[in-house]
Amino acid sequence: GENVEQHPSTLSVQEGDSAVIKCTYSDSASNYFPWYKQELGKGPQLIIDIRSNVGEKKDQRIAVTLNKTAKHFSLHITETQPEDSAVYFCAASEGGADGLTFGKGTHLIIQP
């Protein structure tokens, strides 16, 4: 089955700087890669996703890149703000009726 590794487990950056979270996956058949943000006391919320026919996708300050050859994908947050502080989860799936395999999460701390 699929295995997703996520790094780092904790990331502390100064407000205004960029943050990068990286994930690797094992199943070359995986073709859907979402990122979730979980704030304290809430359920995870989808913030951006990418499918295997695309190498990069942007949404304002957030971008995701995908390298299918190396089987890794990354989340990039630019101009970080205090409200970006949360736990971020990456995930991978073959699509179809299969579920998602999640990484273990990254605690992102934005220092004022």
Add this chain to the structure above:
Amino acid sequence: EADIYQTPRYLVIGTGKKITLECSQTMGHDKMYWYQQDPGMELHLIHYSYGVNSTEKGDLSSESTVSRIRTEHFPLTLESARPSHTSQYLCASSGKLAGVWDGTQYFGPGTRLLVL
């Protein structure tokens, strides 16, 4: 914003009590999931369902049970709660987009359970 609801949001209960955590979604999604999560930690899949009358066990063994009598409803039951069941329980659903499985899971707000 996803239309998936969980009740109660918080529950404090004594050992040995029977509890049911409710999860409902109004998106018509066929597939639903239950995850167990300690605060800020990784998500563990404990149950999922492909549709009405379908229930499957997830990757993490759990003493809880689930049922799926209606598409929109996927309750989780613990017959006899114990302190080891203290955790956050998250419900999610996924469906089809233009007849094709979308893959995206939409999460509810979670139920925080404390068993004394």
